[in-house]
Amino acid sequence: MDLLEYQGKQLFARHGVAVPQGRLAVSVDEALAAADDIGYPCVIKAQVQIGGRGKAGGIKVANDRDEARAHAQAILGMDIRGLTVHELWIEEASEIAAEYYASVVFDRSAKAPLLMLSTKGGMDIEEVAAEDPHAIARLHVDPLLGFQDFHGRRLAFVAGVDDDVVRQIGGMLAKLYEVFVAEEATLVEVNPLIVTPGAQDGAGRGVRALDAKVTLDDNAMFRHPDNAQLRDISAEDPQERMAKERGLTFVKLDGDIGILGNGAGLVMSTLDVVAEAGGSPANFLDAGGGSKAEAITSAVEVILSNPKVKAVLFNIFGGITRCDEVARGLIEAFHQVNPQVPFVVRLDGTNDKEGRALLAEAKLPNVHTEATMDDAARRVVELAAASSNGNAA
Numbered sequence: 273m274d275l276l277e278y279q280g281k282q283l284f285a286r287h288g289v290a291v292p293q294g295r296l297a298v299s300v301d302e303a304l305a306a307a308d309d310i311g312y313p314c315v316i317k318a319q320v321q322i323g324g325r326g327k328a329g330g331i332k333v334a335n336d337r338d339e340a341r342a343h344a345q346a347i348l349g350m351d352i353r354g355l356t357v358h359e360l361w362i363e364e365a366s367e368i369a370a371e372y373y374a375s376v377v378f379d380r381s382a383k384a385p386l387l388m389l390s391t392k393g394g395m396d397i398e399e400v401a402a403e404d405p406h407a408i409a410r411l412h413v414d415p416l417l418g419f420q421d422f423h424g425r426r427l428a429f430v431a432g433v434d435d436d437v438v439r440q441i442g443g444m445l446a447k448l449y450e451v452f453v454a455e456e457a458t459l460v461e462v463n464p465l466i467v468t469p470g471a472q473d474g475a476g477r478g479v480r481a482l483d484a485k486v487t488l489d490d491n492a493m494f495r496h497p498d499n500a501q502l503r504d505i506s507a508e509d510p511q512e513r514m515a516k517e518r519g520l521t522f523v524k525l526d527g528d529i530g531i532l533g534n535g536a537g538l539v540m541s542t543l544d545v546v547a548e549a550g551g552s553p554a555n556f557l558d559a560g561g562g563s564k565a566e567a568i569t570s571a572v573e574v575i576l577s578n579p580k581v582k583a584v585l586f587n588i589f590g591g592i593t594r595c596d597e598v599a600r601g602l603i604e605a606f607h608q609v610n611p612q613v614p615f616v617v618r619l620d621g622t623n624d625k626e627g628r629a630l631l632a633e634a635k636l637p638n639v640h641t642e643a644t645m646d647d648a649a650r651r652v653v654e655l656a657a658a659s660s661n662g663n664a665a
Protein backbone atom coordinates (compact mmCIF):
# COMPACT_ATOMS: atom_id res chain seq x y z
CA MET A 273 0.00 0.00 0.00
CA ASP A 274 1.40 3.37 -1.06
CA LEU A 275 0.99 6.31 1.29
CA LEU A 276 0.42 9.90 0.34
CA GLU A 277 3.26 12.31 1.15
CA TYR A 278 1.56 13.72 4.23
CA GLN A 279 0.78 10.28 5.61
CA GLY A 280 4.41 9.30 5.15
CA LYS A 281 5.50 12.47 6.93
CA GLN A 282 3.17 11.74 9.82
CA LEU A 283 4.80 8.32 10.21
CA PHE A 284 8.21 10.01 9.99
CA ALA A 285 7.30 12.48 12.71
CA ARG A 286 6.22 9.64 14.98
CA HIS A 287 9.71 8.16 14.68
CA GLY A 288 11.54 11.44 15.19
CA VAL A 289 12.43 12.18 11.55
CA ALA A 290 12.51 15.98 11.13
CA VAL A 291 9.72 17.18 8.81
CA PRO A 292 8.21 20.63 8.21
CA GLN A 293 5.01 21.48 10.11
CA GLY A 294 1.95 21.05 7.97
CA ARG A 295 -1.83 20.67 7.78
CA LEU A 296 -4.22 18.88 5.47
CA ALA A 297 -6.92 20.76 3.50
CA VAL A 298 -9.65 19.54 1.17
CA SER A 299 -11.07 22.93 0.15
CA VAL A 300 -9.76 26.40 -0.66
CA ASP A 301 -11.17 27.74 2.63
CA GLU A 302 -9.46 25.03 4.63
CA ALA A 303 -6.25 25.68 2.74
CA LEU A 304 -6.43 29.39 3.62
CA ALA A 305 -7.11 28.67 7.27
CA ALA A 306 -4.16 26.27 7.35
CA ALA A 307 -1.89 28.76 5.56
CA ASP A 308 -2.87 31.59 7.94
CA ASP A 309 -2.15 29.30 10.85
CA ILE A 310 1.22 28.13 9.54
CA GLY A 311 2.26 31.59 8.35
CA TYR A 312 3.85 32.85 5.14
CA PRO A 313 5.67 31.85 3.06
CA CYS A 314 4.13 28.39 2.97
CA VAL A 315 4.03 25.64 0.38
CA ILE A 316 0.83 24.21 -1.14
CA LYS A 317 1.37 20.60 -2.16
CA ALA A 318 -0.96 18.34 -4.17
CA GLN A 319 -1.49 14.99 -2.45
CA VAL A 320 -1.60 12.31 -5.13
CA GLN A 321 0.23 9.02 -5.28
CA ILE A 322 2.58 9.95 -8.07
CA GLY A 323 6.01 11.57 -8.29
CA GLY A 324 6.90 14.63 -10.33
CA ARG A 325 4.19 16.79 -8.79
CA GLY A 326 6.57 19.74 -8.72
CA LYS A 327 7.15 19.64 -12.48
CA ALA A 328 3.41 19.20 -13.11
CA GLY A 329 2.61 22.43 -11.23
CA GLY A 330 1.23 20.64 -8.17
CA ILE A 331 3.64 22.28 -5.70
CA LYS A 332 3.69 26.06 -5.22
CA VAL A 333 5.11 28.49 -2.71
CA ALA A 334 2.64 31.11 -1.42
CA ASN A 335 4.10 34.35 -0.05
CA ASP A 336 0.80 35.74 1.15
CA ARG A 337 -2.89 35.00 1.51
CA ASP A 338 -3.78 35.96 -2.08
CA GLU A 339 -1.14 33.67 -3.49
CA ALA A 340 -2.28 30.87 -1.18
CA ARG A 341 -5.84 31.26 -2.47
CA ALA A 342 -4.75 31.32 -6.11
CA HIS A 343 -2.52 28.25 -5.72
CA ALA A 344 -5.11 26.27 -3.74
CA GLN A 345 -7.74 27.04 -6.39
CA ALA A 346 -5.41 26.02 -9.18
CA ILE A 347 -4.17 22.80 -7.59
CA LEU A 348 -7.42 21.42 -6.14
CA GLY A 349 -9.10 19.40 -8.88
CA MET A 350 -5.97 19.49 -11.02
CA ASP A 351 -5.20 16.36 -13.00
CA ILE A 352 -1.67 15.07 -12.46
CA ARG A 353 -0.90 12.26 -14.90
CA GLY A 354 -4.40 10.83 -14.60
CA LEU A 355 -4.92 11.43 -10.88
CA THR A 356 -7.26 14.14 -9.63
CA VAL A 357 -6.11 16.22 -6.67
CA HIS A 358 -8.65 16.07 -3.82
CA GLU A 359 -6.31 16.91 -0.94
CA LEU A 360 -3.70 19.58 -0.27
CA TRP A 361 -0.91 19.54 2.25
CA ILE A 362 -0.08 23.03 3.45
CA GLU A 363 3.37 23.23 4.88
CA GLU A 364 5.76 25.83 6.29
CA ALA A 365 8.22 26.75 3.53
CA SER A 366 11.73 25.46 3.90
CA GLU A 367 14.94 27.20 2.93
CA ILE A 368 17.07 24.87 0.90
CA ALA A 369 20.90 24.87 0.91
CA ALA A 370 21.21 21.42 -0.67
CA GLU A 371 18.90 18.63 -1.86
CA TYR A 372 19.94 15.04 -1.12
CA TYR A 373 18.26 11.69 -1.69
CA ALA A 374 17.86 8.89 0.86
CA SER A 375 15.97 5.63 0.77
CA VAL A 376 15.55 2.25 2.40
CA VAL A 377 14.18 -0.45 0.15
CA PHE A 378 13.83 -4.18 0.58
CA ASP A 379 16.31 -5.89 -1.74
CA ARG A 380 14.81 -9.32 -2.31
CA SER A 381 17.80 -10.78 -4.13
CA ALA A 382 20.06 -9.92 -1.18
CA LYS A 383 17.33 -10.81 1.35
CA ALA A 384 18.19 -7.59 3.20
CA PRO A 385 17.20 -3.94 3.38
CA LEU A 386 19.26 -1.69 1.13
CA LEU A 387 20.14 1.87 2.16
CA MET A 388 20.81 4.44 -0.54
CA LEU A 389 22.11 7.97 -0.24
CA SER A 390 22.96 10.56 -2.86
CA THR A 391 23.81 14.24 -2.91
CA LYS A 392 21.94 14.50 -6.22
CA GLY A 393 18.49 14.84 -4.73
CA GLY A 394 15.47 16.75 -5.90
CA MET A 395 15.54 15.18 -9.34
CA ASP A 396 14.35 11.88 -10.68
CA ILE A 397 16.59 9.29 -9.01
CA GLU A 398 16.17 6.83 -11.91
CA GLU A 399 17.76 9.49 -14.13
CA VAL A 400 20.64 9.92 -11.69
CA ALA A 401 21.11 6.15 -11.57
CA ALA A 402 21.22 5.96 -15.36
CA GLU A 403 23.57 8.90 -15.91
CA ASP A 404 25.90 8.56 -12.97
CA PRO A 405 25.44 5.34 -10.97
CA HIS A 406 28.39 6.24 -8.71
CA ALA A 407 26.44 9.24 -7.47
CA ILE A 408 24.31 6.87 -5.39
CA ALA A 409 25.97 5.22 -2.39
CA ARG A 410 24.47 1.85 -1.46
CA LEU A 411 24.80 -0.37 1.58
CA HIS A 412 22.93 -3.46 2.75
CA VAL A 413 21.94 -3.76 6.38
CA ASP A 414 22.04 -7.14 8.08
CA PRO A 415 18.44 -7.44 9.25
CA LEU A 416 19.48 -9.24 12.43
CA LEU A 417 22.09 -6.69 13.48
CA GLY A 418 20.04 -3.71 12.33
CA PHE A 419 21.30 -0.23 11.58
CA GLN A 420 24.71 0.63 13.02
CA ASP A 421 26.29 4.07 13.28
CA PHE A 422 29.05 3.11 10.86
CA HIS A 423 26.42 2.51 8.15
CA GLY A 424 25.56 6.20 8.26
CA ARG A 425 29.18 7.36 8.28
CA ARG A 426 30.12 5.02 5.43
CA LEU A 427 27.19 6.11 3.24
CA ALA A 428 27.77 9.79 3.95
CA PHE A 429 31.47 9.42 3.06
CA VAL A 430 30.85 7.49 -0.18
CA ALA A 431 28.03 9.83 -1.26
CA GLY A 432 30.20 12.89 -0.53
CA VAL A 433 27.90 14.58 1.97
CA ASP A 434 29.16 17.92 3.36
CA ASP A 435 31.21 17.36 6.54
CA ASP A 436 29.12 19.54 8.81
CA VAL A 437 25.95 17.47 8.28
CA VAL A 438 27.41 13.94 8.30
CA ARG A 439 26.28 13.24 11.87
CA GLN A 440 22.77 14.54 11.21
CA ILE A 441 22.45 12.57 7.98
CA GLY A 442 23.54 9.46 9.87
CA GLY A 443 20.90 10.18 12.51
CA MET A 444 18.24 10.67 9.83
CA LEU A 445 19.17 7.37 8.13
CA ALA A 446 18.95 5.55 11.47
CA LYS A 447 15.44 6.90 11.97
CA LEU A 448 14.34 6.13 8.42
CA TYR A 449 15.56 2.58 8.97
CA GLU A 450 13.52 2.49 12.17
CA VAL A 451 10.43 3.60 10.22
CA PHE A 452 11.12 0.88 7.65
CA VAL A 453 11.35 -1.88 10.24
CA ALA A 454 8.78 -0.73 12.80
CA GLU A 455 6.07 0.05 10.23
CA GLU A 456 6.93 -2.98 8.05
CA ALA A 457 7.52 -0.94 4.92
CA THR A 458 8.98 -2.20 1.66
CA LEU A 459 10.07 1.30 0.65
CA VAL A 460 10.90 4.50 2.51
CA GLU A 461 12.16 7.23 0.21
CA VAL A 462 12.99 10.86 0.89
CA ASN A 463 13.59 13.02 -2.18
CA PRO A 464 14.62 15.64 -1.45
CA LEU A 465 16.15 15.27 1.95
CA ILE A 466 17.20 18.88 2.42
CA VAL A 467 20.03 20.66 4.16
CA THR A 468 18.74 23.94 5.59
CA PRO A 469 21.05 26.96 5.64
CA GLY A 470 22.63 28.03 8.94
CA ALA A 471 21.04 30.92 10.80
CA GLN A 472 22.46 34.45 11.17
CA ASP A 473 22.94 33.86 14.86
CA GLY A 474 25.51 31.18 14.09
CA ALA A 475 23.24 28.17 14.59
CA GLY A 476 24.42 25.39 12.30
CA ARG A 477 22.79 23.84 9.29
CA GLY A 478 20.08 21.24 9.74
CA VAL A 479 18.48 18.40 7.76
CA ARG A 480 14.82 17.53 7.19
CA ALA A 481 12.65 15.35 4.98
CA LEU A 482 10.90 17.57 2.43
CA ASP A 483 9.10 14.74 0.63
CA ALA A 484 8.06 11.25 1.71
CA LYS A 485 7.29 8.16 -0.32
CA VAL A 486 6.37 5.15 1.77
CA THR A 487 5.07 1.76 0.68
CA LEU A 488 3.78 -0.50 3.44
CA ASP A 489 3.73 -4.28 3.20
CA ASP A 490 0.08 -5.30 2.66
CA ASN A 491 0.77 -8.75 4.07
CA ALA A 492 1.86 -7.23 7.39
CA MET A 493 -1.05 -4.78 7.61
CA PHE A 494 -2.94 -6.94 10.10
CA ARG A 495 -0.27 -6.03 12.63
CA HIS A 496 -0.79 -2.30 11.98
CA PRO A 497 -4.49 -1.50 12.23
CA ASP A 498 -3.73 2.24 12.42
CA ASN A 499 -1.84 2.14 9.15
CA ALA A 500 -4.54 0.07 7.45
CA GLN A 501 -6.85 3.06 7.87
CA LEU A 502 -4.53 5.20 5.76
CA ARG A 503 -5.63 3.44 2.59
CA ASP A 504 -6.46 6.06 -0.01
CA ILE A 505 -10.00 4.96 -0.76
CA SER A 506 -10.51 7.62 -3.41
CA ALA A 507 -7.56 6.33 -5.45
CA GLU A 508 -8.89 2.79 -5.53
CA ASP A 509 -11.24 1.54 -8.16
CA PRO A 510 -14.54 0.63 -6.43
CA GLN A 511 -14.73 -2.71 -8.26
CA GLU A 512 -11.16 -3.61 -7.24
CA ARG A 513 -11.94 -2.61 -3.67
CA MET A 514 -15.05 -4.84 -3.69
CA ALA A 515 -12.95 -7.76 -5.00
CA LYS A 516 -10.25 -7.15 -2.39
CA GLU A 517 -12.81 -7.12 0.41
CA ARG A 518 -14.03 -10.50 -0.84
CA GLY A 519 -10.52 -11.93 -0.98
CA LEU A 520 -10.54 -12.41 -4.77
CA THR A 521 -7.54 -11.97 -7.03
CA PHE A 522 -8.92 -9.42 -9.44
CA VAL A 523 -7.53 -6.91 -11.89
CA LYS A 524 -9.80 -4.57 -13.81
CA LEU A 525 -9.19 -4.33 -17.56
CA ASP A 526 -10.91 -2.06 -20.04
CA GLY A 527 -12.85 -4.49 -22.24
CA ASP A 528 -16.43 -5.80 -22.08
CA ILE A 529 -16.09 -9.57 -21.54
CA GLY A 530 -16.12 -10.65 -17.90
CA ILE A 531 -13.69 -13.49 -17.16
CA LEU A 532 -13.63 -16.03 -14.38
CA GLY A 533 -11.19 -18.92 -14.14
CA ASN A 534 -9.39 -20.92 -11.54
CA GLY A 535 -5.62 -20.62 -11.30
CA ALA A 536 -3.68 -17.56 -12.43
CA GLY A 537 -2.12 -19.37 -15.40
CA LEU A 538 -5.45 -20.53 -16.75
CA VAL A 539 -6.97 -17.08 -16.35
CA MET A 540 -4.02 -15.50 -18.17
CA SER A 541 -4.39 -17.91 -21.08
CA THR A 542 -8.14 -17.29 -21.10
CA LEU A 543 -7.45 -13.57 -21.55
CA ASP A 544 -5.13 -14.43 -24.46
CA VAL A 545 -7.60 -16.76 -26.13
CA VAL A 546 -10.41 -14.20 -25.85
CA ALA A 547 -8.16 -11.53 -27.35
CA GLU A 548 -7.16 -13.97 -30.10
CA ALA A 549 -10.86 -14.49 -30.90
CA GLY A 550 -11.21 -10.72 -31.32
CA GLY A 551 -12.70 -9.92 -27.91
CA SER A 552 -11.61 -7.63 -25.14
CA PRO A 553 -11.59 -8.87 -21.52
CA ALA A 554 -13.11 -6.67 -18.79
CA ASN A 555 -11.10 -8.22 -15.99
CA PHE A 556 -8.74 -10.85 -14.68
CA LEU A 557 -10.37 -12.89 -11.95
CA ASP A 558 -8.82 -15.96 -10.38
CA ALA A 559 -11.37 -17.70 -8.20
CA GLY A 560 -8.54 -19.82 -6.79
CA GLY A 561 -8.12 -23.54 -6.28
CA GLY A 562 -10.85 -25.43 -4.47
CA SER A 563 -13.41 -22.66 -4.88
CA LYS A 564 -16.69 -23.35 -3.16
CA ALA A 565 -20.07 -22.35 -4.55
CA GLU A 566 -20.19 -19.29 -2.28
CA ALA A 567 -16.91 -17.90 -3.66
CA ILE A 568 -18.21 -18.31 -7.22
CA THR A 569 -21.44 -16.46 -6.42
CA SER A 570 -19.44 -13.68 -4.82
CA ALA A 571 -17.12 -13.49 -7.85
CA VAL A 572 -20.05 -13.24 -10.27
CA GLU A 573 -21.33 -10.24 -8.31
CA VAL A 574 -17.95 -8.55 -8.64
CA ILE A 575 -17.76 -9.22 -12.40
CA LEU A 576 -21.29 -7.90 -12.99
CA SER A 577 -20.70 -4.77 -10.91
CA ASN A 578 -18.89 -3.44 -13.99
CA PRO A 579 -21.66 -1.96 -16.20
CA LYS A 580 -19.50 -2.38 -19.32
CA VAL A 581 -19.68 -6.17 -19.15
CA LYS A 582 -21.71 -7.58 -22.08
CA ALA A 583 -20.96 -11.28 -21.68
CA VAL A 584 -19.15 -13.50 -19.20
CA LEU A 585 -16.83 -16.43 -19.76
CA PHE A 586 -16.30 -19.11 -17.11
CA ASN A 587 -13.26 -21.21 -17.83
CA ILE A 588 -12.79 -23.87 -15.18
CA PHE A 589 -10.32 -26.67 -15.18
CA GLY A 590 -11.27 -28.90 -12.30
CA GLY A 591 -8.37 -30.23 -10.28
CA ILE A 592 -8.85 -29.47 -6.61
CA THR A 593 -11.73 -27.30 -7.75
CA ARG A 594 -14.81 -29.40 -8.38
CA CYS A 595 -16.85 -28.45 -11.42
CA ASP A 596 -20.13 -29.30 -9.67
CA GLU A 597 -19.28 -26.74 -6.92
CA VAL A 598 -18.67 -24.13 -9.61
CA ALA A 599 -21.97 -24.98 -11.28
CA ARG A 600 -23.77 -24.70 -7.94
CA GLY A 601 -22.16 -21.30 -7.37
CA LEU A 602 -23.25 -20.08 -10.78
CA ILE A 603 -26.82 -21.28 -10.25
CA GLU A 604 -26.93 -19.54 -6.87
CA ALA A 605 -25.54 -16.36 -8.46
CA PHE A 606 -28.37 -16.43 -11.02
CA HIS A 607 -30.91 -16.64 -8.20
CA GLN A 608 -29.28 -13.78 -6.32
CA VAL A 609 -28.31 -11.31 -9.02
CA ASN A 610 -30.38 -12.31 -12.06
CA PRO A 611 -27.76 -11.42 -14.69
CA GLN A 612 -28.91 -9.65 -17.84
CA VAL A 613 -25.98 -10.80 -19.96
CA PRO A 614 -25.11 -14.15 -21.55
CA PHE A 615 -22.71 -16.58 -19.87
CA VAL A 616 -20.48 -19.07 -21.63
CA VAL A 617 -19.27 -21.91 -19.45
CA ARG A 618 -16.52 -24.37 -20.10
CA LEU A 619 -16.14 -26.99 -17.40
CA ASP A 620 -13.43 -29.59 -17.70
CA GLY A 621 -11.82 -31.93 -15.16
CA THR A 622 -12.99 -33.11 -11.74
CA ASN A 623 -16.77 -33.70 -11.69
CA ASP A 624 -17.30 -31.93 -15.02
CA LYS A 625 -20.16 -34.24 -16.03
CA GLU A 626 -21.95 -33.56 -12.75
CA GLY A 627 -21.41 -29.85 -13.22
CA ARG A 628 -22.80 -29.81 -16.73
CA ALA A 629 -25.76 -31.92 -15.61
CA LEU A 630 -26.55 -29.45 -12.82
CA LEU A 631 -26.45 -26.56 -15.29
CA ALA A 632 -28.68 -28.40 -17.79
CA GLU A 633 -31.16 -29.21 -15.03
CA ALA A 634 -31.24 -25.62 -13.75
CA LYS A 635 -32.17 -24.33 -17.23
CA LEU A 636 -30.57 -20.98 -16.58
CA PRO A 637 -31.54 -18.41 -19.16
CA ASN A 638 -28.77 -17.42 -21.52
CA VAL A 639 -26.12 -19.86 -20.30
CA HIS A 640 -24.17 -21.65 -23.00
CA THR A 641 -21.82 -24.53 -22.38
CA GLU A 642 -18.84 -25.24 -24.61
CA ALA A 643 -16.42 -28.15 -24.51
CA THR A 644 -13.17 -26.42 -25.36
CA MET A 645 -11.51 -23.18 -24.39
CA ASP A 646 -11.24 -22.01 -28.02
CA ASP A 647 -14.93 -22.67 -28.74
CA ALA A 648 -15.90 -20.96 -25.49
CA ALA A 649 -13.81 -17.89 -26.36
CA ARG A 650 -15.28 -17.63 -29.87
CA ARG A 651 -18.80 -18.00 -28.50
CA VAL A 652 -18.44 -15.37 -25.82
CA VAL A 653 -16.96 -12.90 -28.31
CA GLU A 654 -19.95 -13.45 -30.66
CA LEU A 655 -22.43 -13.03 -27.83
CA ALA A 656 -20.76 -9.85 -26.58
CA ALA A 657 -20.79 -8.40 -30.09
CA ALA A 658 -24.47 -9.28 -30.51
CA SER A 659 -25.59 -7.64 -27.27
CA SER A 660 -25.54 -3.90 -27.75
CA ASN A 661 -25.94 -3.01 -24.10
CA GLY A 662 -23.88 -3.74 -21.04
CA ASN A 663 -25.49 -5.33 -18.00
CA ALA A 664 -26.48 -1.90 -16.69
CA ALA A 665 -29.32 -1.85 -19.23
Ligand code: GDP
Nearest residue numbers: 315323324325326327365366394463464482483
Ligand atom coordinates in the same frame (compact mmCIF):
# COMPACT_ATOMS: atom_id res chain seq x y z
P1 GDP B 1 7.64 15.74 -6.20
O1 GDP B 1 7.90 16.66 -7.35
O2 GDP B 1 6.31 15.05 -6.35
O3 GDP B 1 8.76 14.79 -5.94
O4 GDP B 1 7.47 16.66 -4.89
P2 GDP B 1 8.55 17.21 -3.82
O5 GDP B 1 7.87 17.25 -2.51
O6 GDP B 1 9.80 16.43 -3.90
O7 GDP B 1 8.80 18.70 -4.27
C1 GDP B 1 9.42 19.00 -5.51
C2 GDP B 1 10.35 20.17 -5.37
O8 GDP B 1 9.66 21.31 -4.91
C3 GDP B 1 11.46 19.95 -4.35
O9 GDP B 1 12.56 19.22 -4.88
C4 GDP B 1 11.83 21.36 -3.98
O10 GDP B 1 12.78 21.86 -4.89
C5 GDP B 1 10.53 22.12 -4.17
N1 GDP B 1 9.95 22.42 -2.84
C6 GDP B 1 9.10 21.67 -2.11
N2 GDP B 1 8.85 22.24 -0.91
C7 GDP B 1 9.59 23.38 -0.88
C8 GDP B 1 9.83 24.40 0.12
O11 GDP B 1 9.30 24.39 1.22
N3 GDP B 1 10.64 25.41 -0.23
C9 GDP B 1 11.27 25.47 -1.45
N4 GDP B 1 12.06 26.49 -1.71
N5 GDP B 1 11.09 24.53 -2.38
C10 GDP B 1 10.28 23.51 -2.11
Ligand code: MN
Nearest residue numbers: 324463464483
Ligand atom coordinates in the same frame (compact mmCIF):
# COMPACT_ATOMS: atom_id res chain seq x y z
MN1 MN C 1 10.03 14.37 -4.42
